[in-house]
Amino acid sequence: MGLLDVRRHHLSLVLDHLVRSGPRSRAALAQETGLTKATVSALVADLLARQLVEEREPVGGRIGRPATDIAVSHTVVALGLQVDADRVAACVLDIAGDIRSRHSRGGDHRDAEPATVLELLREVTAEAMADIEAADLWCAGGALAVPGLVDETGELFVAANLHWLDVDLTAPQSRLGLPPSFPIVVDNEANLAALAELRHGLGRDLTSFVYVSGGVGVGAGAVIDGRIVRGANGFAGELGHVVVDPSGVRCACGTRGCLETVVGARRRTSSARRADALAAAFRNVVHLLDPEAVILGGSLAAGDEEIADAVAERLRETTLGGRWRPCPVLGSALGPDAALIGAATVAIDDVIADPTTVPVDPLTQTA
Amino acid sequence: MGLLDVRRHHLSLVLDHLVRSGPRSRAALAQETGLTKATVSALVADLLARQLVEEREPVGGRIGRPATDIAVSHTVVALGLQVDADRVAACVLDIAGDIRSRHSRGGDHRDAEPATVLELLREVTAEAMADIEAADLWCAGGALAVPGLVDETGELFVAANLHWLDVDLTAPQSRLGLPPSFPIVVDNEANLAALAELRHGLGRDLTSFVYVSGGVGVGAGAVIDGRIVRGANGFAGELGHVVVDPSGVRCACGTRGCLETVVGARRRTSSARRADALAAAFRNVVHLLDPEAVILGGSLAAGDEEIADAVAERLRETTLGGRWRPCPVLGSALGPDAALIGAATVAIDDVIADPTTVPVDPLTQTA
DNA sequence: TTTCGTTCGTATAGTCTCCGAACGATGGCG
DNA sequence: CGCCATCGTTCGGAGACTATACGAACGAAA
Numbered sequence: 162m163g164l165l166d167v168r169r170h171h172l173s174l175v176l177d178h179l180v181r182s183g184p185r186s187r188a189a190l191a192q193e194t195g196l197t198k199a200t201v202s203a204l205v206a207d208l209l210a211r212q213l214v215e216e217r218e219p220v221g222g223r224i225g226r227p228a229t230d231i232a233v234s235h236t237v238v239a240l241g242l243q244v245d246a247d248r249v250a251a252c253v254l255d256i257a258g259d260i261r262s263r264h265s266r267g268g269d270h271r272d273a274e275p276a277t278v279l280e281l282l283r284e285v286t287a288e289a290m291a292d293i294e295a296a297d298l299w300c301a302g303g304a305l306a307v308p309g310l311v312d313e314t315g316e317l318f319v320a321a322n323l324h325w326l327d328v329d330l331t332a333p334q335s336r337l338g339l340p341p342s343f344p345i346v347v348d349n350e351a352n353l354a355a356l357a358e359l360r361h362g363l364g365r366d367l368t369s370f371v372y373v374s375g376g377v378g379v380g381a382g383a384v385i386d387g388r389i390v391r392g393a394n395g396f397a398g399e400l401g402h403v404v405v406d407p408s409g410v411r412c413a414c415g416t417r418g419c420l421e422t423v424v425g426a427r428r429r430t431s432s433a434r435r436a437d438a439l440a441a442a443f444r445n446v447v448h449l450l451d452p453e454a455v456i457l458g459g460s461l462a463a464g465d466e467e468i469a470d471a472v473a474e475r476l477r478e479t480t481l482g483g484r485w486r487p488c489p490v491l492g493s494a495l496g497p498d499a500a501l502i503g504a505a506t507v508a509i510d511d512v513i514a515d516p517t518t519v520p521v522d523p524l525t526q527t528a
Numbered sequence: 529m530g531l532l533d534v535r536r537h538h539l540s541l542v543l544d545h546l547v548r549s550g551p552r553s554r555a556a557l558a559q560e561t562g563l564t565k566a567t568v569s570a571l572v573a574d575l576l577a578r579q580l581v582e583e584r585e586p587v588g589g590r591i592g593r594p595a596t597d598i599a600v601s602h603t604v605v606a607l608g609l610q611v612d613a614d615r616v617a618a619c620v621l622d623i624a625g626d627i628r629s630r631h632s633r634g635g636d637h638r639d640a641e642p643a644t645v646l647e648l649l650r651e652v653t654a655e656a657m658a659d660i661e662a663a664d665l666w667c668a669g670g671a672l673a674v675p676g677l678v679d680e681t682g683e684l685f686v687a688a689n690l691h692w693l694d695v696d697l698t699a700p701q702s703r704l705g706l707p708p709s710f711p712i713v714v715d716n717e718a719n720l721a722a723l724a725e726l727r728h729g730l731g732r733d734l735t736s737f738v739y740v741s742g743g744v745g746v747g748a749g750a751v752i753d754g755r756i757v758r759g760a761n762g763f764a765g766e767l768g769h770v771v772v773d774p775s776g777v778r779c780a781c782g783t784r785g786c787l788e789t790v791v792g793a794r795r796r797t798s799s800a801r802r803a804d805a806l807a808a809a810f811r812n813v814v815h816l817l818d819p820e821a822v823i824l825g826g827s828l829a830a831g832d833e834e835i836a837d838a839v840a841e842r843l844r845e846t847t848l849g850g851r852w853r854p855c856p857v858l859g860s861a862l863g864p865d866a867a868l869i870g871a872a873t874v875a876i877d878d879v880i881a882d883p884t885t886v887p888v889d890p891l892t893q894t895a
Numbered sequence: 896t897t898t899c900g901t902t903c904g905t906a907t908a909g910t911c912t913c914c915g916a917a918c919g920a921t922g923g924c925g
Numbered sequence: 926c927g928c929c930a931t932c933g934t935t936c937g938g939a940g941a942c943t944a945t946a947c948g949a950a951c952g953a954a955a
Contacts, residue, residue, distance in 0.1 A: 225931025392818025451759025
C-alpha cells in the first residue's frame with residue numbers, strides 16, 4: 162500500500178474530468194489530462210469494471226478511426242436527505258448529476274418532536290432506497306441536511322427555526338432504517354447547498370464564492386479554492402447572524418439586528434431594505450474573503466433580479482476594492498432542492514475522490 | 529516527467545516534517561511519515577545533496593545503535609522585504625526559521641513619493657543580499673509586504689496609510705537592484721503576517737484561524753485548512769473596513785464606522801471600546817468562518833491581556849455556537865516583524881513544496 | 896572482556912504504475 | 926481500392942516504492 166497512491170489519484174482525475182466535461186474519447190482524455198493514451202486506456206478499463214463509466218457507440222464523421230466516447234454511468238448513486246421547517250425529503254442522485262428519484266413529505270415541523278420528524282424521514286428514505294433496489298443501482302452513501310448547527314459527528318446543537326436544541330443525530334442509520342454500515346454524514350443545509358452550487362450550479366466555473374440561501378432563516382456557505390469551509394466545529398456559514406443594524410429588532414439567537422431579522426422569508430420588509438441589509442452583510446464578507454462572486458439562493462434567488470443588481474452596485478461603491486474589481490452578485494439557478502442535492506453530492510464526491518471504493522463487478526471484470 | 533511526481537512529493541513531505549518537528553533520525557522519519565526506512569534514506573540523500581538538510585553527529589545514550597539525526601540546514605535562505613508607513617525593512621530567513629540578517633530604515637513615508645521609498649528599499653535589499661553573498665548562502669527568492677490592496681501581479685491599487693494610489697510594483701527586480709531572474713512576489717502585509725503566524729507562531733498547531741494585526745490600520749489574514757486566503761483578487765483580509773458602528777466617524781476609505789476608526793493605533797479610544805469594536809467585528813468572522821482561534825497581532829498583541837480575554841468573553845456570549853464551542857482569542861508572540869518574516873516565508877514555502885528547485889551541489893553529489 | 900540483544904541504516908529483489916513507441920483497427924477521401 | 930489520419934492496444938523499459946535481509950554500532954549483562 163503506497164503512501165501516495167498514484168493509481169487512485171489518476172482514477173479520480175479521469176473520473177472527475179468526465180463528470181465536469183462530459184463524454185470524451187480516450188484520446189481526448191489523454192490529451193486533456195496530460196496522461197498517455199496507454200495509461201488512460203488502463204484507467205478507463207478499471208472505471209468500466211466498476212461500472213462508474215460506460216462506453217458509447219463509436220461515432221465517426223471526422224476523418225480517421227471513429228472515437229468511442231466514455232460517459233459517466235448512471236448506475237452509481239448517492240442518497241440525499243433533508244429535514245427542514247416545512248418538509249422532509251430524500252433524493253437519489255447519480256454520479257452524472259441526474260436526480261433519479263425524489264420523495265418528500267410536507268408539514269410544519271416547528272415544535273415537533275425530533276422523533277416524529279425523523280420517522281417521516283425514515284419513510285421517505287425507505288422509498289428512495291426501494292427505488293435504488295428496484296433499478297439495481299449501487300449506492301455510495303448519503304448525507305443529511307439540517308437547518309442548524311451540527312458538528313462533524315452529527316451532534317445537532319441548535320436549529321433555531323425548528324426550535325430544536327441538543328438533538329443527537331450521531332449514527333442515524335438505525336433510526337432511518339438503513340444498514341449500520343451505510344455511510345452517512347450530517348451537515349448544515351447552507352453548506353450543502355453551497356456544495357450543490359459548486360458542482361451543479363454557477364459555482365462550476367468558480368473556485369471561490371459565497372453562497373447565501375434565503376429561507377425562514379438565512380444561511381451561507383463559503384467555498385474557498387474549491388472547498389467548502391466547514392470551520393473548526395462545522396459552524397461556519399451563519400451569515401444570518403451577521404449584525405447589519407445594532408439597533409434593530411431582537412433575533413431568535415438573542416442579539417439585535419441580525420441579517421436574518423431583515424431578510425428572513427417571514428419578515429415583511431421592502432425590497433430596498435432587504436438590499437441594504439444584504440449589501441451591509443456582504444460588504445463584510447467581501448472585505449474578509451474577496452470571493453469571485455456572491456450567489457443568492459433560496460428565496461433570495463426567486464426574488465426580483467433587481468435585488469441582486471442593487472446589492473452588486475452597493476458593493477461596488479462601498480468596498481475597498483470595488484472600484485477596481487467589483488464583486489458580482491448572481492442569482493442561483495438551483496431551486497429549493499439545492500441542499501438536498503448537495504447532501505447527495507457529498508457521497509458522490511467521495512466516490513470521485515476515490516473511485517476504488519466502488520467494488521469491481523465480477524461479471525464485468527476483464528480477465 | 530510524471531503528471532504526479534511522486535519523488536518530488538515525498539521529498540517535500542520529509543523536508544516539511546523536519547522543518548515542523550525538528551531534527552530526527554531516518555528511522556524516526558520513516559515511522560512518522562509512513563514511508564520505509566529504505567525510501568527515507570534515499571530521500572534524505574537527495575536532500576543532503578541539495579544542502580537542504582545536514583547530518584548531525586550520532587548520539588547514543590539509548591539502547592541499540594545510535595541514531596544520526598538529520599537537521600534542516602541553514603544554507604538555503606529567502607529574502608523578506610517590507611514597505612510600511614514608518615519604515616522599510618529587509619530580512620534574510622533560512623529554512624530552519626532563523627533570521628540570518630535584518631536591515632531597516634525608519635522614516636515617515638506618508639505622502640512620500642513611491643520612487644523615494646523604493647530607493648530606500650533598494651538600499652536595505654542590497655545590504656541583505658551582501659550578507660547572503662558573504663555567508664555563501666543560496667537564496668530561493670523573496671517577497672515584498674505592502675500595507676494595501678495588491679493583486680498577484682504586483683499591481684498596487686491603494687495603500688491608504690501611505691496615501692498611495694495605483695502604483696506599479698510589477699517586476700520590481702530592477703528597481704531593487706536584483707537580477708531579473710530573482711523570483712519575487714508582492715503581497716498584502718496582513719496576509720504575510722498571517723503566514724508567519726502559521727509557520728512560526730501560534731498557528732503551527734492550528735489549521736484554520738484568523739490573524740488580525742493592529743497598526744495604523746487594521747489588517748487581517750484568514751487561514752483555512754492551512755492555506756492563506758488571498759481571495760479572487762488578492763484583496764482578502766481587509767477586516768479593518770468591517771463596519772462596527774454605522775453611525776461612527778468617517779474612515780479614510782469613505783464609509784462610516786469601520787473597525788479601523790476605532791482600534792487604529794493613532795486613535796485614542798478606551799480599552800473597553802476597542803474590545804467592543806473588536807468583538808463586533810470578530811462576531812461576524814466567527815459566524816462566517818468558525819475558525820479554531822482568532823489571533824491578535826501587531827499593536828493589538830502588545831496591548832493588555834485583558835482585551836483578548838474581554839473579546840473572547842463577548843464572543844462566547846454573542847455567537848451562535850459560543851455556548852458549545854467558544855472561539856479562543858489569543859495574543860501573537862511574533863513581534864512587529866511578523867509581515868517581514870512572512871514575506872521571506874513565501875519563498876521558503878516554495879522550496880519546501882518542491883525541494884528540487886534547489887540545485888544539487890556537484891561537490892556533495894554522490895556518484 | 897565476551898556475548899547478546901536492540902536499534903540504525905543500507906542493499907537487493909520484487910512490484911506497481913507510468914511512459915514511449917510501435918502496431919493493428921477503422922473508416923473517410925480521392 | 927488504396928491512402929492516410931486518427932483511435933486504441935500492446936509491449937518493453939524506467940522510476941519509485943515496499944519488503945526483507947543484512948551489516949554496523951553500541952548498551953547491558955554474564
